Structure formats: structure tokens, C-alpha cells
Amino acid sequence: MEHTKLTAKDFASTLPVKWCPGCGDFAILNQIQKAMAGMGLPHEKYTVISGIGCSSRFPYYVNTYGFHSIHGRACAIASGVKLSNPELAVWVITGDGDGLSIGGNHMMHSIRRNIGLKIVLFNNRIYALTKGQASPTTLMGAKTKSSPMGTIDYPFNPARFAVGLDCTFVARGIDTDMAGTTALLERAAAHKGTAFVEILQKCVPFTDKEFDVLKDPENKDDLLIRVEHGKPLVFGKNRNKGIVFNGLKAEILEFKSGGVPSEVAVYDETNAEMAYLISGFQPPEFPLPIGVFRSAEKPSYEELYYAQVAAIGDTRDNELETLLSGPDAWETK
Amino acid sequence: MIKSSKKIKVSELASITIRFAGDSGDGIQLVGSQFANATAIAGNDLSTLPDYPAEIRAPAGSLGGVSGFQISFGDESVLTPGTRPDVLIAMNPAALAVNIKNIDKGSVIITNSDVFTPAALEKAGYSANPLEDGTLSNYRVIAIPVSALTESALKDSGLTKSQIAKCKNFYMLGIMYWMYDLPLEPTLNWINTKFKKSPELAEANRKVLMAGRNYADATEIFDARFQIKKSPVAAGKYRNLTGNEAAAYALITAAKLLKRKLFYGSYPITPASEILQTLAKHKANDVVVYQAEDEIAAVCASIGASFAGCMSATGTSGPGLSLKIEALGLAVIAELPLVVVNVQRGGPSTGLPTKTEQSDLLQAVYGRHGESPLVVMAASSPADCFNTTLEAARIAVKYMTPVIVLSNAYLSNGSEPFRIPKLSELPKFALPPLPEPENYKPYMRDHDTLARPWAGPGMKGYEHRTGGLEKAEGSGAISYDAENHEKMTKLRDEKVARVVREIPPVRIHGAEEGELLVVGWGSTFGAITQAVSEARATGLNVSAIHVRFMNPLPADLGTVMRRFRKVLVPEENTGQFRMMLRSAYALEPIGLNKVQGQPLNSEEVLGKIKEILRGN
Incomplete structure (x- = not known):
């Protein structure tokens, strides 16, 4: 198909944006518009x-x-839109409550089918539109309007949920990381099959400080690890810490800045097991990973569907009467 | 026609009702449908009633595991599968025990005497063998050692004992084909296709079918055979279709007429799954069949496909309709066309999942949040599932609205001959041309129908957004404006109300006015028509009408009802349509209500008609 040249501006709408001032969604909007243009x-x-x-x-x-x-x-x-017209670029925008609670079943099965949807899950760890109830990603013990004594629900880790379902593309980004998150979304846009991108996003009224620690220039390099295919798993302000896999157990190895010891694991995004281990990292034991955790090639649902149609031979142009007649039709005169 | 080797009298019958019954593992539904096809091909009109337990394999030989298939066929219009069978084929003692109360003295009972063992008799609740103790002396019992005969026919086949045992139903079928002088070819063809990959099984089934036929021909156990005169039907090409198959073919036809792709999203549910299964065979005909993860996903995917421009549909049964209902509200406010085929069954909850009822009417018409009108139609016979579903699809796209089609277990599993229509006989599915992109607004409306233009993803220049929030009239932008909401609510209501223009005048069976009008809807058509014909033949002052549009109701329905002194509404629920009629017309109809998971039959309707008119 012909490549159409569009820019992020072509995707800007004229409608007033009604998110709260300072909402992380503004940044994500910008990032997705860029990814779409690409x-x-x-x-x-x-x-x-x-x-x-x-x-x-x-x-x-x-x-x-x-x-x-x-x-x-x-x-x-x-799924109905994509399957009926596979040429379309179909983006799903959802949140932690919408996508993982009430919509968890559809999310799970879309991923299972590897249908070509670009799913972006905005994770602010709260039901914000209904004004502050605990969501399936709210951290254990958090006091919210619906959990005044603290939640007793174990939270979902969205990226790991997707990795666990063998999603063929899984990434995690942070709203304020313009370049990094845009790059993830561009890769998601180019992926065939289901692409799942979790974006950590602050909610000014309810989880304003939730991700501040990850954005603090002083700490962020020690608390975050950016995973990149083919590169060693290194983090730290001084790039002096690495992840070592001791069998299935991950450990942090501190080393002198400069050369990276050979024990430090090199990330392989095609490796489902590695993706599972890395996506489970949580502070304070481990840095929080961002980047593309998993990228694998597998025929998409729509490809398989239309391959079956091609295999049986398209008979759409047959006469209606032929189509309606079974093998045992009879003629009455 | 089969040539008999003996001089046995061949009697001509006008019609007959036969019930096949046996264990749910005995292949009763298969034998029944093969027999139905053979009668259809022989030129009879027919109506069938499969009646099977919810368990796939209930305990063998138990009363609860009895599966039945009833067929009525004859030389004139056969409207129902009959009330009391003339012939009962009981493949085991339990089948006899369950069905004996429904057959009249003097009727024929054909059984496999080999399975009347002490153990099987005990399971069926018999303390003695009814074939021997005289309890059946008032019936014409034909006891045949079918198991032994089947074994002997297949003794050199190399098949295992259990494989041989599975063939005995075809032995019985062979006997029945002889008895009713029916052609074997349709079943022989079926065997060839079905067992293409196991020639030994094909050979065995063929052999057993022929052996059954030859046995009946050679033995003196039968004193008569019957030939049903051909039914005078319109010329054309026919096939025997169940209601579910008919609905599936209607959806394919609708998409062809619309020149769009068909999208059918569905989740397996009894008794609607055959629509999904039938369509799944037609992927090559521009049909997208999507088996979703649940009922909600099924309707939502179909709504998505409708947004993307497909002829879209979903199918389900009562509990599934409950799950879909929130999404139907979305289809109503987004004003997208969608056909929902709801095959009703006994409810609430899992209820009687394989049995029939008409108890989702109120759910279909009223069961949504908010002011959420949509069109509801009801099919009246298996073949009418085609016409009604096709009409539902035409209205859905013409008015940009969801349409619910009410079928039920009785229609969906039952079958009758269906004349395959020619393209030229079918309604037109012409959509008004889209305005030029510069003049297009997503919620502008057609002057006549109030439908909005149908543009969607992939179409250049019509980019827009839709969704569940209230829309501003015309532009379709989100609107919280108080007056706009009221206006849009009324517009949606008026749009559905205008569908009344599509409804032809009420057709009255019988006199235009009089003492009693029977008002039916949906699957009771056959029973009511037959009962009213019989009542009129005896001089009773009764007429009938049958309602297909449940919402909106036909414009002249009230006027017609008021021309009669009394109105009777037979339905398979506790009075749902009666309640709708009361509220719409301030009339007080009489109810005839049955909620037993079994269809109302013509005798019950006739009995009620007599009771009402004799009370005059």
C-alpha cells in the first residue's frame, strides 16, 4: 500500500481536551499522535x-x-472492527479499571488471539472518573475512597499480565518520558498482532505523587531500568549496576563504572521467560523496568482468518440460489 | 418407489404423526432428521419437533435420558408437528414409559424387543415386561429384535460390538422407510458423505439400512404400509431447513442484498448455536464468523463491525440476551444497525435450556436501561425464521437501529420445507446515497426514516466519532444539553415508531369480525391456525391473527381486535403479550398460557376456544 505522509498535527482534533490540568494523558496523546503519523x-x-x-x-x-x-x-x-476490515489501524485506549477489571476478559482473549490491535493501557492506579476508588492496579494497602482502611487486594502488574498471556508485543513506558514512550508506541504501531503498551500515568487529583519518585532526576536512574533488545541490563546513576540471572533468580551486581561484566544479562525481547522475569521487577528490591519487554512474530488472528477463506476458495460471487441450496435440495414442478 | 415383493395393501393417508424416541445416545435426532428429509424429498409438507434432554449423555436407559423427535407429514399444509403421535418408535423401555401417556389407544408402537431386559425395564420403572404382560393390549405393538437383526446383518463386517450396536437406529430407519414408502437415496447419500473417511462404517450403515428395509418387506410382521399423498406445493427448488439454519441463511442473504460483508459474532448457547455453526461453514461467502469469549464480546464485536460497515448480527438465547442488553443500549444511542436473533428457551437462568418458551418478549421489548427503543420481531415457523430475519436485517439498515428477532427452541430445532427464493423475489436493500463529505454530519437524518447516514472506518472524508454519550442533534458532538437530550430521546423513539410503515395490514384468518379473535405471535402460529381452522369447520365464530412485529405493533392491530367481542392470547409464558396489549389498547384479553417447556398444541388452543365460545 502507498505510504501516506502525515504528521502528528494531522491527528490533532479541534475539540477542547477535557482532562484535568497537569494530567499525564496530555503527554500520551502527543506521543500517540506521533506514533500514528509514523x-x-x-x-x-x-x-x-x-x-x-x-x-x-x-x-x-x-x-x-x-x-x-x-x-x-x-x-x-x-476486534469486530479489525476482523471485518484488517486494513485498518485499530487502536484501543483503555485504563487500569476499564481494561483489567470490567474488561479483563476481553483484554485477555484479544491477546490470546493475537488480533492486530494496538492496546494502550493508561495505568494511573485509580478509578479517576468515578472520583477515586481503588482499581486493580492500586498498590496493596493504599487508602482510597473505597478503601479507607487500605486495600487488601493484591494488584495486577499489567505488563506482566500481558507477558503471561504470551502477548506478542509488550512494553511499558512513563507519561513524562516523551522520547522513550514515543519510541515504544512507534514500535507497537509497526507490530503485527496484538501490541500491549502500559503507560504509567499520574492522576493529579488522586495519584498525583504516585510516580514522582520515578521521575526525580536524583533517584530515577537507580529506580528505573530501561530494557533494550541486545543490550546488557544495566542501570544506576553511574551505570554501575547490572542484572544477573543466577538460574531463574535475578540478582543485582554492582560493578565499577566503565566495563560491564560478562555475567550481566543481555536482554532478549524474543525470550518469553526473560520477559516474564523482568516484567515482575518491582521496587524497592529491583528497579522498575520500562521499554519493550517482549516482541515476537506469530501470525495474527486476522491473517489466519483470511488465509482460511483463501484456502477454501472465495465463492462470494456465486448465485444466491446456489449458495442457499444444500446438497439435498430438490425440485418441485 | 420401492417395489414390494409381497402383495401388501398400500393405503394412502392424508397425514400422519410419528415420534422416534430412545436413549439420548441412540442417535434419535439423526434418525428423525433423516426421516424428515426423506419425507420432504418425497413431496410431503412436514413439521418436526426435536425434544431432547439437556445432558449430552444422560444415564443410559434412564427416563431422564429419553430423547424424542416428532414429525408430522402430509399432503396438505402441515402446520404443527402434531399433538398425539399415530406411531411411536420406542428404542428402549424408558422411551416407551415416557411417551405412552401421549399416544392414543389403537396407535402403533414399534420397539426393539431385544432391549427389554430386566435391567432396562427396572431403570424405566417397569416391574414386568410391558411387551408380554398385556398392558399394551390396546395398542398395535410391533416388537422387532432389532439388536439381533443388526448384529446378524453385520456379522462379517469386522466392526466391534459397540460399533455394531450404534447401527441399530439405521435398521429401524430402514423399516420405517419401507412402511411409509420413502426413498432411501437421501440417507444413502448422507452416509457416503458422512463416512467418506471410514468406508467400513459407510458400508455397515448402508447394509443395515437396506437390511431393515428388506426385513420389513419380507416379514409378515407388518400388515400394512402407507403412502402419504404428495403435498401440492408451489413449484421451485426446496430444501428442508430448521429455524436456526433458516435464520443463518437469511443473514447471508441480507448481506448479499446489501452488498456488504456479513459479520456474525456469537458465543455458544443452546438452542442458538446452530446459527453460529451454519454460518461457520460459509466463510468463503464473504461471511465473517467470530466466536467470541462471551456474550458481551459477541454483541460488541458485532457492533464494532457494524460501525465498520458490515451487515452485522449476533445470536443468543435468554440468558445471553440479558448479558448483551447493555451493549444494545450502545447500539441504540450510536444508531448502528444490528440484528440480534434470540432463540428463546425455558427460563429464568439456566432454566430448561433445551426446551421451548416465549418468555423473553418483555425483556426484548423493554429490558434496557434508559429510554432505549428498538425493533422487535417474532418468527412464526422454522422457514419463517428466514423471512423474519431477512426483514429484520432490511429494517435494521434502513432505520439504523438494532432489531431483535425472537425465535425459540421449537422453531430453531424444528424443520419444514423451505422454498429457495430467487434473487428477484427478495426485497431490495437500497441505502440512501451518502451526502458528499463536506455536507456530511454524523447525526443528520433521513427525512423519511430519521436514519442517520451509515459511514464508517475506511471511508475517506467521513471521519467522525460515535459512542455511548448523548449526541448533539446533527453534529453528533457530545452534548450534555438538557433540551437536546429530550429531543434526541424523542427522535430515537420516533424513528423506531416509524417502522410501523413497514408493517402490512393485519391478515385475518377467518371472518373480519365476530365473537372471538385469537391473537398469536411467534412460534404458536401452527397450533393456532390449525385450531382455528378446525373450530371454524365446526361452525364456531372465531378468527385468528398472528403478530410478527412486537415493537412497534401494527397500526391496525387495535382496530382489528375491537371488531371482536373477545380476544384470546395463547402464549408460552404467563401473559407477556397480553400485558403489552392491555397497556397499548386498554383491552382485557383472555390468556391461554403454558410454561412447560413444550409448545402449545392445537388441541389445547381448540379446547380454550370451545370453552370461551360455549360460555357465551
Whole structure:
């Protein structure tokens, strides 16, 4: 197909953006518009589908076909759009509550099928639109309006959820990391099959400080690890710490800045087991990983579907009467 | 026609009702449907009623595991599968025990005498063998050692004992084909296709079928055979279809007429799964079949496909419809076309999952949050599932609205001959041309139908957003404006109300006015029509109408009902349509209500008609 030259501006909508001032969603909007422009498709081929929640307002703010649907069902609706017209670039915008709680089943099965959806899950660890109840990613013990004594729910780790389901593309980014997160989204855009990107995103009214520690220039290099395919797993302000896999057990090895010891693992995004281990890293024991955790090639659902159609031979142009006649039709005169 | 080697009298019958019954593992549904096809190909009109337990394999020989398949066929229009069978084929003692109460004295009972063992008799609750103790002396019992005969026919086949045992149903089928002078070819063809990969099984089934036929021909156990006169039907090409198959073919036809792809999203549920299975065979005909992870995903994927421009549909049964209902609200406010085929079963909850009912009417018409009108239609016979579903699809795209089609277990599993229509006989699915992109607004409306234009992803220049939030009239932008919401609510309501223009005048079976009008809807058509015909033949002052559009109701329905002194509404629920009629027309109809998982039959309707008219 012809490559269409569009820029991020072509995806900007004229509607007023109604997120709270300072919301992490503004940055993500910007990043996704850039990633979309890189896909090179004609404008009408883009469709953005969302459920319910703050993030799900997204379709109004990009100038494409959009469907702001019902709570939790974005993946299900998007699957119908993609399967009926595989040429479309179908983006699903969801949140931690929409995508992992009420919509968890559809998320899980979309990933299982490897259907070509670009799923971006905005993780602010709270139900924000309903004004502050605990979500499935709210950290254990957090006091919210629905958990005044602290939550007793073990939280989901969205990226690990996707890796565990053998999702063929899994990445995690942070809203404020413009270049890094845009790069992840560009790779997601280019991926065939299901792409799942978790973006940690602050919510000014409810989880304003949630990710501050990860953004603090003083600490962030010690608390975050950027994983990159083919590169050693190194982090730290002085790039002096590395991840070593001792069998299936991960350990942190401190070393003198400069040369990276050979024991330090080199990241392999095609390796599902490594992706599982790395996506489970949580502070304070380990740095929080960001980057592309998993990228694998596997035929997508829509490819398999239309390959079956091609294999049986398209008979759509047959006469209706032929089509309706079974093997045991009879003629009455 | 089979030539008999003996001079046995061949009687001509006008119609007959036969019930095959046996263990749910005995292949009763298969034998029944083969027999139905053979009668259809022989030129009879017919109606069938499969009646099987929810368990795939209930304990062998138990009363709860009895599966039945009833067929009525004859030389004139056969409207129901019959009330009381003339012939019962009981493949085991339990089948006899369960069905004996439904057959009249003097009827024929054909059994496999080999399976009337002490153990099997005990499971069926018999203390003595009814074939021997005289309890069946008022019936014409034909006891045949089918197991032994099957074994002997296959003694050199090399098949295992259990493989041989599975063939005995075809032995019985061979006997029945002889008895009713029916062609074997359709079943022989079926055997060839079915066992293409196991020639030894094909050979065995062929052999057993022929052996059964030859046995009946040669033995003196039968004193008569029957020939059903051909039914005078319109010329054309026919096939025997179940209601579910008919609905599936209607959806394919609708997509062809619309020149769009068909998208069918569905989740397996009894008794609707055959629609999914039938369509799954037609992927090559521009049909996208999507087996979703749940009922909600199924309807949502179909809504997504509708947004993307497909002729979209989903199918389900009561509990599944409950799950889909939130999404139907989305389809209503997004104003997207969608056909929902709801095959009703006994409820609530899992209820009687394989049995029939008409108890989702109120759920279909009213069961949504908010003011959420949509079109509801009901099919009246297996073949009418085609016409009604096709009409539902036409209305869905013409008015940009979801349409629910109510079928039920009785229609979906039952079958009747279906005349394959020619393209020229089918309705047109013409959509109004889209306005030029510069004049396009997502929620502008067609002057006549109030439908919004159908543009979606992939179409250049019509980029827009839709969704569940209230829309501003015309532009479709999000609107929280109080007056706009009321206006849009009324517009959506008016749009569905205008579908009344699609409804032809009510057709009255019988006189235009009089004492009693029977008002039916959906699957009771056959029973009501037959009962009213019989009542009128005896001089009773009764007429009938059958409603297909449940929402909106036909414009002249109230006027027609008021021309009769009394109105009777038979339905397989506790009075749902009666409640709708009361509220719409302030009438007080009489109810005839049955909620037993079994269809209302014509005798019950006739009995009620007599009771009402004799009370005058």
C-alpha cells in the first residue's frame, strides 16, 4: 500500500481536551499522535476505540474515526472492527479499571488471539472518573475512597499480565518520558498482532505523587531500568549496576563504572521467560523496568482468518440460489 | 418407489404423526432428521419437533435420558408437528414409559424387543415386561429384535460390538422407510458423505439400512404400509431447513442484498448455536464468523463491525440476551444497525435450556436501561425464521437501529420445507446515497426514516466519532444539553415508531369480525391456525391473527381486535403479550398460557376456544 505522509498535527482534533490540568494523558496523546503519523496509512484508515474512564475520552482528541464505547468493551468492539476490515489501524485506549477489571476478559482473549490491535493501557492506579476508588492496579494497602482502611487486594502488574498471556508485543513506558514512550508506541504501531503498551500515568487529583519518585532526576536512574533488545541490563546513576540471572533468580551486581561484566544479562525481547522475569521487577528490591519487554512474530488472528477463506476458495460471487441450496435440495414442478 | 415383493395393501393417508424416541445416545435426532428429509424429498409438507434432554449423555436407559423427535407429514399444509403421535418408535423401555401417556389407544408402537431386559425395564420403572404382560393390549405393538437383526446383518463386517450396536437406529430407519414408502437415496447419500473417511462404517450403515428395509418387506410382521399423498406445493427448488439454519441463511442473504460483508459474532448457547455453526461453514461467502469469549464480546464485536460497515448480527438465547442488553443500549444511542436473533428457551437462568418458551418478549421489548427503543420481531415457523430475519436485517439498515428477532427452541430445532427464493423475489436493500463529505454530519437524518447516514472506518472524508454519550442533534458532538437530550430521546423513539410503515395490514384468518379473535405471535402460529381452522369447520365464530412485529405493533392491530367481542392470547409464558396489549389498547384479553417447556398444541388452543365460545 502507498505510504501516506502525515504528521502528528494531522491527528490533532479541534475539540477542547477535557482532562484535568497537569494530567499525564496530555503527554500520551502527543506521543500517540506521533506514533500514528509514523504508520503511513491514509487518514481514514485509523480508528481509535475506547471504553469508559478518563483515558477513554481519547477518541475525541484525535482526528480519526473513533468510538467511545461502554465500560470494559473496547477490545471486543475493536476486534469486530479489525476482523471485518484488517486494513485498518485499530487502536484501543483503555485504563487500569476499564481494561483489567470490567474488561479483563476481553483484554485477555484479544491477546490470546493475537488480533492486530494496538492496546494502550493508561495505568494511573485509580478509578479517576468515578472520583477515586481503588482499581486493580492500586498498590496493596493504599487508602482510597473505597478503601479507607487500605486495600487488601493484591494488584495486577499489567505488563506482566500481558507477558503471561504470551502477548506478542509488550512494553511499558512513563507519561513524562516523551522520547522513550514515543519510541515504544512507534514500535507497537509497526507490530503485527496484538501490541500491549502500559503507560504509567499520574492522576493529579488522586495519584498525583504516585510516580514522582520515578521521575526525580536524583533517584530515577537507580529506580528505573530501561530494557533494550541486545543490550546488557544495566542501570544506576553511574551505570554501575547490572542484572544477573543466577538460574531463574535475578540478582543485582554492582560493578565499577566503565566495563560491564560478562555475567550481566543481555536482554532478549524474543525470550518469553526473560520477559516474564523482568516484567515482575518491582521496587524497592529491583528497579522498575520500562521499554519493550517482549516482541515476537506469530501470525495474527486476522491473517489466519483470511488465509482460511483463501484456502477454501472465495465463492462470494456465486448465485444466491446456489449458495442457499444444500446438497439435498430438490425440485418441485 | 420401492417395489414390494409381497402383495401388501398400500393405503394412502392424508397425514400422519410419528415420534422416534430412545436413549439420548441412540442417535434419535439423526434418525428423525433423516426421516424428515426423506419425507420432504418425497413431496410431503412436514413439521418436526426435536425434544431432547439437556445432558449430552444422560444415564443410559434412564427416563431422564429419553430423547424424542416428532414429525408430522402430509399432503396438505402441515402446520404443527402434531399433538398425539399415530406411531411411536420406542428404542428402549424408558422411551416407551415416557411417551405412552401421549399416544392414543389403537396407535402403533414399534420397539426393539431385544432391549427389554430386566435391567432396562427396572431403570424405566417397569416391574414386568410391558411387551408380554398385556398392558399394551390396546395398542398395535410391533416388537422387532432389532439388536439381533443388526448384529446378524453385520456379522462379517469386522466392526466391534459397540460399533455394531450404534447401527441399530439405521435398521429401524430402514423399516420405517419401507412402511411409509420413502426413498432411501437421501440417507444413502448422507452416509457416503458422512463416512467418506471410514468406508467400513459407510458400508455397515448402508447394509443395515437396506437390511431393515428388506426385513420389513419380507416379514409378515407388518400388515400394512402407507403412502402419504404428495403435498401440492408451489413449484421451485426446496430444501428442508430448521429455524436456526433458516435464520443463518437469511443473514447471508441480507448481506448479499446489501452488498456488504456479513459479520456474525456469537458465543455458544443452546438452542442458538446452530446459527453460529451454519454460518461457520460459509466463510468463503464473504461471511465473517467470530466466536467470541462471551456474550458481551459477541454483541460488541458485532457492533464494532457494524460501525465498520458490515451487515452485522449476533445470536443468543435468554440468558445471553440479558448479558448483551447493555451493549444494545450502545447500539441504540450510536444508531448502528444490528440484528440480534434470540432463540428463546425455558427460563429464568439456566432454566430448561433445551426446551421451548416465549418468555423473553418483555425483556426484548423493554429490558434496557434508559429510554432505549428498538425493533422487535417474532418468527412464526422454522422457514419463517428466514423471512423474519431477512426483514429484520432490511429494517435494521434502513432505520439504523438494532432489531431483535425472537425465535425459540421449537422453531430453531424444528424443520419444514423451505422454498429457495430467487434473487428477484427478495426485497431490495437500497441505502440512501451518502451526502458528499463536506455536507456530511454524523447525526443528520433521513427525512423519511430519521436514519442517520451509515459511514464508517475506511471511508475517506467521513471521519467522525460515535459512542455511548448523548449526541448533539446533527453534529453528533457530545452534548450534555438538557433540551437536546429530550429531543434526541424523542427522535430515537420516533424513528423506531416509524417502522410501523413497514408493517402490512393485519391478515385475518377467518371472518373480519365476530365473537372471538385469537391473537398469536411467534412460534404458536401452527397450533393456532390449525385450531382455528378446525373450530371454524365446526361452525364456531372465531378468527385468528398472528403478530410478527412486537415493537412497534401494527397500526391496525387495535382496530382489528375491537371488531371482536373477545380476544384470546395463547402464549408460552404467563401473559407477556397480553400485558403489552392491555397497556397499548386498554383491552382485557383472555390468556391461554403454558410454561412447560413444550409448545402449545392445537388441541389445547381448540379446547380454550370451545370453552370461551360455549360460555357465551
